[in-house]
Amino acid sequence: MDTAVKYDIEFIKDEARQLVSKGVVNRQQPIYTLCKYVSEREWPLFELELEKNEFLLRDRIIDLLSHERWEED
Template sequence: MAVTSDYSIDELKNEVRHLVDRGVIDRHQSICVLCEFIPPREWVCVECELERNDYTFKDHICDLLCKDEWQED
């Protein structure tokens, strides 16, 4: 995950969507799995941004991707 030191929740959601679409992570895993893709020195910034937006590490990845678009059959 290529993330800069200046984080926004939208950028984070885009990166998470990319990881889910590639099958690297599963939407039912907890958000804490993201720490595997973010350098430890940058994780603090991600953690702060998640907390500012009322997410916890126990929340699921799908909580970040709540605006899924469903195709009609």
């Protein structure tokens, strides 16, 4: 039985967006910063999905957030 979580790119983007909105990570940090918030066991799956979608771990988190919504102050 396979109990591993399947990460798709939309899930990864949503997770990154939530971490940024909570102020846990900064948009300018590299994507590999997210590894702190993914279990060590599941990080290879997370990383594989990023690679399939042509993201490098050194790319900035903002690259994942290509469609951010801005609210007026």
